[in-house]
Amino acid sequence: MPTKNHNGRCPTAGGARPQAWVARRLAFVVLPLCLGLTFWLPNIGGCQALNLPRDAAAAVVDDEVPKCPVQPPARAPSVVWQPETNSTWLDESAARLGAAVRIRTVSYDDMDLDPTREERFKPLVDFHAFLAETFPLFHSVANLTKVNTYGLLYEWTGSDPSLKPALYQGHQDVVPVPEDTVSRWSHEPFSGEYDRETGLVWGRGSSDDKNMLISIFEAFEQLQSEGFRPRRTILLSSGFDEEIGGQRGAGTLLVEMLRRYGNSGERGNGNSTTDKPLEFIIDEGGLGIGTTQQGRLDVALPAVGEKGYADMRIDIETEGGHSSIPPDHTAIGMLSEMLVDLEKNPFEPSLSTRNPVLTHLICLADALDEQELRGGGGADGDDQAETYEGFVLDRALRKQLRRPDQWPQAARRIAKDGTRTERFVIQTSQAIDVITGGVKANALPESASATINYRVSVDATVQQVVDKVEGLVARVARRHNLELSVDGPEKANSSDASEPARRDAPSEGKQASGGKVKLTVIQSTEPTPVSPVTSSQFGMLASTIRHVFPGRGQEGQNGADEKGKGNATGSDRIVTPGVMAGNTDLRRYSDLSTNIWRFHPNTFMMNSGKHTVDERMDIRAHAKTTRFIHALVRNTDGPI
Ligand SMILES: [Zn+2]
Numbered sequence: 001m002p003t004k005n006h007n008g009r010c011p012t013a014g015g016a017r018p019q020a021w022v023a024r025r026l027a028f029v030v031l032p033l034c035l036g037l038t039f040w041l042p043n044i045g046g047c048q049a050l051n052l053p054r055d056a057a058a059a060v061v062d063d064e065v066p067k068c069p070v071q072p073p074a075r076a077p078s079v080v081w082q083p084e085t086n087s088t089w090l091d092e093s094a095a096r097l098g099a100a101v102r103i104r105t106v107s108y109d110d111m112d113l114d115p116t117r118e119e120r121f122k123p124l125v126d127f128h129a130f131l132a133e134t135f136p137l138f139h140s141v142a143n144l145t146k147v148n149t150y151g152l153l154y155e156w157t158g159s160d161p162s163l164k165p166a167l168y169q170g171h172q173d174v175v176p177v178p179e180d181t182v183s184r185w186s187h188e189p190f191s192g193e194y195d196r197e198t199g200l201v202w203g204r205g206s207s208d209d210k211n212m213l214i215s216i217f218e219a220f221e222q223l224q225s226e227g228f229r230p231r232r233t234i235l236l237s238s239g240f241d242e243e244i245g246g247q248r249g250a251g252t253l254l255v256e257m258l259r260r261y262g263n264s265g266e267r268g269n270g271n272s273t274t275d276k277p278l279e280f281i282i283d284e285g286g287l288g289i290g291t292t293q294q295g296r297l298d299v300a301l302p303a304v305g306e307k308g309y310a311d312m313r314i315d316i317e318t319e320g321g322h323s324s325i326p327p328d329h330t331a332i333g334m335l336s337e338m339l340v341d342l343e344k345n346p347f348e349p350s351l352s353t354r355n356p357v358l359t360h361l362i363c364l365a366d367a368l369d370e371q372e373l374r375g376g377g378g379a380d381g382d383d384q385a386e387t388y389e390g391f392v393l394d395r396a397l398r399k400q401l402r403r404p405d406q407w408p409q410a411a412r413r414i415a416k417d418g419t420r421t422e423r424f425v426i427q428t429s430q431a432i433d434v435i436t437g438g439v440k441a442n443a444l445p446e447s448a449s450a451t452i453n454y455r456v457s458v459d460a461t462v463q464q465v466v467d468k469v470e471g472l473v474a475r476v477a478r479r480h481n482l483e484l485s486v487d488g489p490e491k492a493n494s495s496d497a498s499e500p501a502r503r504d505a506p507s508e509g510k511q512a513s514g515g516k517v518k519l520t521v522i523q524s525t526e527p528t529p530v531s532p533v534t535s536s537q538f539g540m541l542a543s544t545i546r547h548v549f550p551g552r553g554q555e556g557q558n559g560a561d562e563k564g565k566g567n568a569t570g571s572d573r574i575v576t577p578g579v580m581a582g583n584t585d586l587r588r589y590s591d592l593s594t595n596i597w598r599f600h601p602n603t604f605m606m607n608s609g610k611h612t613v614d615e616r617m618d619i620r621a622h623a624k625t626t627r628f629i630h631a632l633v634r635n636t637d638g639p640i
Helices: 020-036 054-060 087-102 123-134 136-141 179-184 210-225 250-261 331-344 356-373 395-401 404-417 462-479 499-504 536-548 619-635
Strands: 143-147 151-156 166-169 200-202 234-238 280-283 288-292 297-301 303-306 308-317 429-437 447-456 482-487 515-525 578-580 596-598 616-618
Touching: 087 123, 087 200, 087 210, 087 619, 123 136, 136 151, 136 210, 143 250, 151 250, 200 619, 210 234, 210 619, 234 250, 280 536, 297 356, 297 536, 308 331, 308 462, 331 429, 331 447, 331 462, 331 515, 356 395, 356 578, 395 404, 447 462, 462 482, 462 515, 536 619, 616 619
Parallel strands: 166 234, 166 280, 280 596, 303 578, 482 515
Antiparallel strands: 143 151, 151 234, 200 616, 288 297, 303 596, 308 447, 308 515, 429 447
């Protein structure tokens, strides 16, 4: 039975050489972290000597107000490259991205599990040829392995085997364009057309995820042309079925990477906080960069965790018959009661130290308080220049965030007044998506069923969701004398699994004459472990983000002169952790690294048409992504 993984360890490893920004905080946070955050920082070495009983660690977990990570100074790479200022490069890059879009690497739900038996994967052959042709320098130095036919795993071997590899990832496939939406596109969906005036590249995949993949290749090609020879091994992996679950692509790439790098016992440099084989992994996702709090704060939101997932189905079976002599409630009526009950009782929003969104909110609260102390920003901000339609943290809420006993009220307020995006990173969502039942107007339905999708909050478990749904369904089942059973992978693997169902079944001797109701967990995935924001690796990510995206107060000052003017740290950008409400290929990769980041540095105010009509990419934003990858490789090419 998968549950939250916690092992009583804290993130300050013995023998670690933390960055200065981490070191500054250690005195204050070592003990609270060991005591308080073990639950949400799984599998991190160190502090084992404390040997806390699990219950003791869990008992205090929600009593510590997390601290916003100290914002590290912006860090320029050893070679600063600014492709976004080079118009020739922008034209060439737009041509590359356009060409990638024109190769229709579309994933369909009904594709064969064996890619060699599926014709519709064939465009990937052209895509691979395009990559080899377009990025010859990188292909001349990296070893390429094709995994499960179309998965790509490149290794650019570093000179220092004591440094763990870093993994950069982007997927090759795109979602289909439904025939009936083609006429609504401003440009043909697979044209890859570039409008120089607006700076937009159009077409399916231009912002999900061929831009990220091309950015990685462009950055690596540039590095090779600069004569860069990595000390740290660099990996590039690319799945080909991310949009339909990732089983064939990421699933097999994971196996290959574990096989190749998994036994890292000898690889450790005494500088590591974990025995997982990769130093860090970066892939698509997150909310990117942008401005929030009515224009008062510039933020970056790499996602450090993903919510869990569960599809559940309720099936009711009753006796049929002629509808001229019906019972008071048909199968459809009883199912409706259950669904109404479910919607009347949504999951509670919650803020806890196991959810990094709390840290994010504290970061915003600190920054707003500081701004007001300095007399900047005004009461609640009046800068309308670049408004993000999000929840504004007023003073009352900021106070609540610093009082653990008031987190439930704060969570409810955010859920009520915030956007849906803000709400569902602190709440398990529930959506009744499919309903069937009945065949004829004059016949009683013999069965009715509904399928419900849940996205499980990072501080909850699939089992908690199953239990709650089961409790509500059982209530209606009792009312109508239905016999309840629960089925699914979660229940099947649990020794005490059937207990609640038995508890709720009609007592012996009493006829369950009303019929049967069955609750099935069709598929489920637990929330991912949450990557730490206090690690030196996250610190390096933040330093690099703060260099490439310094914020409005610092824009234009981070070119050749990287000292940073007007701000001691060289950047106004607040790097703060987020959570993904959806899932990516990375949900499979928890065994590969402790530091897993979903970060695609586009502005989160830019509607780029992902998965819908008029998908497009701003070529300058794309260039900044490429620049960011280039800077991250250089900044992490040594002990971190
Ligand atoms: Zn994607």
